[in-house]
Amino acid sequence: MESNDETHTAKVALVGDRSPHVRSHTRIPLLLETLRQRDGIALDAYWVPTEEVHATRLDRFDAIWLLPGSPYRSETGALQAARTARENGIAYLGTCGGFQHTLLEFARNVCGLTTAGHAENTPHAESPLIAPLACSLIGHEGMVSITPGSAAERILGVDRTVERYHCGYGLNPQYLDVLSAHGMRFTGHDGPDVRIAELPGHPFFLSTLFQPELAIDDGRCHPIVRAFAYAAVAHAAGGATVPVTTGRG
Structure with missing residues (x-):
């Protein structure tokens, strides 16, 4: 991506209980550097432990990423992070445990x-x-089938994708209908099982049970991570449109 005439540094909250034993956490510095060098995206990232969410003005961030690493030290903090992004139009990504708590917050x-x-x-x-x-x-x-016309399809540029996981929990299917009836859209599946959730009408609100942060192809970030970064920059620019290159190419 070519640099814009005017660049904006986005302030991103990385919500999770940082640990060297959580592989996705150790990948974050590499992702930030890859985004800077390959995509010209400047992200000013701050780690926010779940137990400190209540004392942090997350509504002042351009983006919130609820990272893996559950059980979190504060379930309440994890839920508050998802709620803040949902209610304030802040770019949001939840992965693995973040996906699970995104749905839990929405349900409650x-x-x-x-x-x-x-x-x-x-x-x-x-x-x-x-x-x-x-x-x-x-x-x-595992293989994930993507719903046509969804944000996930626009970002990924494919109708099927193979993704990496590190989880043992997912959405109980008996709640699928009630969450859908209230506006959550499920746009990625492995058979009948949900793998991606998104919120229509929100600038960027996407959650995945898989971990896109574990994938770097040919020196580029996963398209979902890249799209999240672009959405953060767009928020920093006051809602300006930022081009997102779909797919892994």
């Missing part, structure tokens, strides 16, 4: 399912919103 605060739970945090719940996967995806890759 939009769908009215105030007791919706996550089986990792409340293992004895009878019908958790986020439940153990029938087959764990820790260390696995």
Whole structure:
């Protein structure tokens, strides 16, 4: 991508309990440098532990990325990060545990399912919103089918993609209809199982059960990470349109 005449440095909150043992966390510096060198995108990134979200003005950031690493030290902090982005039109990406807590926040605060739970945090719940996967995806890759006309399709530029996972929990399918009825759109599937969720009408609100931060192809970031970065810059520029190159090329 060629540089714009006027560049804007986007302020991005990386919400998660940073650990050298979480592979996605260790990839972040490489991603930021790749975005700077290959795409000319300047991101000013700040790590925000989940237990410090309540004391952080996340609404002053251009973008929020709820990263993997659950169980989080503060479930409340993780949910607040997703809610802040959703309610304030801030560019948002949730991956793996971030995907799970994105749906949990939406269920509680939009769908009215105030007791919706996550089986990792409340293992004895009878019908958790986020439940153990029938087959764990820790260390696995899998095919994801993309819904035509979705934001995910525009970003990825394909109707199917192979993605990397490191998770053991996903959306309980019995809640799919109620979340959909309240506006959440599910646009990536592996068979009947949900892998991508997006929120129509929001400038950029995308969550994936897979971890796009683990993929760097030929020195370029995954298209979803790149699109998120462009959306952050667009927010910093006051909502100006920023071109997004779809696909992995």
